[in-house]
Amino acid sequence: MNRNDDWMQRDLASLWHPCTQMKDHETLPVVPIRRGKGVWLEDFEGKRYLDIVSSWWVNIFGHANERINARIKQQLDELEHVILSGFTHRPVIELSERLGRLAPTGLGHCFYADNGSSAIEIALKMSYHYWRNVGRPEKRRFLTITNGYHGETLGALSVGDVALYTDTYRPLLLDVIKVPAPDGFGLPREQWVEQARACFVHMERALERHAGELAAVIVEPLIQCAGGMRMYPPEYLTWLREACDRYGVQLIFDEVAVGFGRTGTLFACEQTGVRPDFLCLSKALTGGYLPLSVVMTSDDVYTAFYDDYATLKAFLHSHSYTGNPLACAAALATLDIFEQDDVIATNRGKAAQMERLAAPLREHAHVGDVRQTGMILAIEMVRDKASLSPYDFRERRGLRVFRHALSRGVMLRPLGNVIYWMPPYVITPEELELVAEVTHEGLEIATAD
Structure with a gap:
């Protein structure tokens, strides 16, 4: 069977495709x-x-890619998977160490999952739980900018703002505060900073008004990809970091789509000179080979969960394939290529x-x-x-x-x-x-x- 039509008919009889109105395939071949x-x-x-x-x-x-292929094949003969609770393995340790050296200084703790939406869920839960652990349980809401997209699971949808994805599920979503995005649509590049400055007034006001109940601000640095590739300047993120520090609110950077070289630097946040409290990575992390995501965070966040078991401060979040060795091997090969090929x-x-x-x-x-x-x-x-x-x-x-x-x-x-x-x-x-x-x-x- 080597005809496209044969495979298409078998597909349509058994699959439900993502982000697709399946009726389209009556006229649009798979x-x-x-x-x-x-x-x-x-x-x-x-x-x-x-x-x-x-x-x-x-x-x-x-x-x-021959180099990524070879790394995965080597790992496949050694260890395909092992539970990461109470056990560990070489690829996940080496990957965590390397990411810690590459990311902004101070993001030395890696928590793994297997897709971008899951990374966002982890960051949201971890931020809320952090404030609870330090005696501020009232800080439980999130602030973001309009037109954002952070994934399809309910927490990630809640902090997103693309109506096509969110409207149907609005009754299920968290109550999130949103302010106008600073995108420069229709403006020459030299006017982006001025536009962003005008938009930041709304962010500043929201932080001032809601600081006592806010856990974190979450944004996609520089580019709102699923929101139509709308773009904004790095200065906005610099102002945002300073304001979050001033009002005592954490900052989450969703670099699931823009990380690993897409914006001109390895991480988009490098262009701002600031460090988020949580950095979410996925997609290109494994060079497009295997599902893997990671949330990187600081000593301050990590130590807020470090206590005797009976205090119930532990972050009891897990995924079956967390830190999968094959995916970590692909990620290590990907980082090798970045390093060796400039x-x-x-x-x-x-x-x-x-x-x-x-x-x-x-x-x-x-x-x-x-x-x-x-x-x-x-x-x-x-x-x-x-x-x-x-x-x-x-x-x-x-x-x-x-x-x-x-x-x-x-x-x-x-x-x-x-x-x-x-x-x-x-x-x-x-x-x-x-x-x-x-x-x-x-x-x-x-x-x-």
Whole structure:
């Protein structure tokens, strides 16, 4: 059986796909993938697709990367998994030590899970529990900015603000305080700081008013990815850290999507010169190979839980595959590649090429914004360029781009009306040129009427 249609029919008879209205597949074929190599995926009939979205932002060093493969194969012959409560193993120890050296100074304690949403749940629970352990149980609420996204589990949804994901489940969610996001949509880069400063007034007021009941502020540093790749300057995070310290509120950075080189530095928070109380990491941590996430935190937080068992201060949170050795081995191989290949420096040249290739799209009659931070570039389609009025989501303009791109061998999966490039770091200049060409074609088709 090597026909795409055969695999598609078996799929539709048995699978329920994530983030999908399954009725769409009456007219939009599922693409069965047989193998991958580098930035390319290949279906069962030999057609190839350039993975410009890094398979949901996880695959940074290409599919079937020989160095990551070798590390996992070696680990597979030694230890595939062991409970991490009361036991430990070499890969998780080495990974924790290395992350502690790479992250902002003072984040020396790693708590593992297996996906980004779980990391957010851990950080939220840990922050609330910290205040309870130090005698401040009234500090139990959270503050965030609008348009954020932190995952699909109930706590993570609560601190998110993308209506498409949250509205249905609103009766189940926590009561979270939200203030306007500082994104620079439609503004030239040189005006982002001014816009962010104006927005920070709302954050300052909320902190002043609610400090006595707030456990933490949670934000995605620099880029709100699932919120349409909206971006803001690092200065906002510097002001936020100072204000959180002043009002006695903890700070959670969700770097699940933006960590590991996406923003131009290994961690986005490096661009701010500040340290969060909790740093949440996942996705690219294993190079796109295996599920793994981690929450990194400080001595202050760790010691608040360190006591005799009878005090019930322990953080009794667990996942079956916490700190899985195979996933940790993949993560160690990923960190090796960063170190040995000077990836961050190389990415600067690729980011500059992305900027050059997208520049002509700024003049398109239905492009309201072209924005970029590091290795993430977004092109936002609008109905009217002067007013920046959006297309109605029901018109599904992004789906038109997606269909065209597939026909041209590019997996370009827009977020609503936002076309974005988030490529594996091993992409070549020629492959980026193909992506730009297909993007321009798709944009013309999507905005033709």
